[in-house]
Amino acid sequence: MPENAVKSSRRQMLSDTLKEYGREILVVPGKCDGCGGSAGSPDCVEACRAVNKRKGVEASMITVREHNDTFIPIFCRNCSHAPCVSACMTGARNRRDSGWVETDDSRCVGCWMCIMVCPFGAIKRDGEEHTARKCDGCTSEEIPPCVSACKQGALKQISANEFTHNIRLNSAARHFLPAGIK
Numbered sequence: 001m002p003e004n005a006v007k008s009s010r011r012q013m014l015s016d017t018l019k020e021y022g023r024e025i026l027v028v029p030g031k032c033d034g035c036g037g038s039a040g041s042p043d044c045v046e047a048c049r050a051v052n053k054r055k056g057v058e059a060s061m062i063t064v065r066e067h068n069d070t071f072i073p074i075f076c077r078n079c080s081h082a083p084c085v086s087a088c089m090t091g092a093r094n095r096r097d098s099g100w101v102e103t104d105d106s107r108c109v110g111c112w113m114c115i116m117v118c119p120f121g122a123i124k125r126d127g128e129e130h131t132a133r134k135c136d137g138c139t140s141e142e143i144p145p146c147v148s149a150c151k152q153g154a155l156k157q158i159s160a161n162e163f164t165h166n167i168r169l170n171s172a173a174r175h176f177l178p179a180g181i182k
Contacts, residue, residue: 026163027073031154034071047149061135076122076135084114098139105131
């Protein structure tokens with residue numbers, strides 16, 4: 001089997017798995033320290049910028065904001081009922097086979113309606129291309145580069161159900177197990 005066919009098959013398998021199990025990129029509250037990587041930006045921001053540069057986009061789709069000494073990574077949360085899809089007048093925003101909402105740049109007219117309705121402020125303007133851009137979840141990757149780059153473990157690729165299950169288990173362990181037992 002040719003190498004390109006293997007890569008294509010692997011990407012399709014990853015996409016199917018992500019869709020079936022609802023893998024998302026989630027933020028673990030309190031773990032982000034705004035790390036400030038080698039470029040002076042958080043490592044997740046730089047990892048995203050590097051991936052997008054290979055895609056021909058000179059921007060990161062993640063922003064890390066500080067509020068009351070807490071750092072908060074801002075990126076698309078891939079809403080189950082995404083208001084950006086409903087607000088898009090040209091139909092440029094759609095949920096793809098991967099389960100992620102993505103933008104067809106050839107159909108985006110830069111009306112910015114999606115930017116106005118995004119509850120997380122995660123969609124960005126590309127002034128040069130006059131399009132709206134957002135995180136696409138790097139669904140062709142086994143692990144998104146932003147997650148791999150996060151040394152603090154603030155970003156996780158996990159299903160929301162699994163994430164909340166782990167939180168409940170950890171809480172129960174803290175409250176009901178004697179100290180030192182895990």
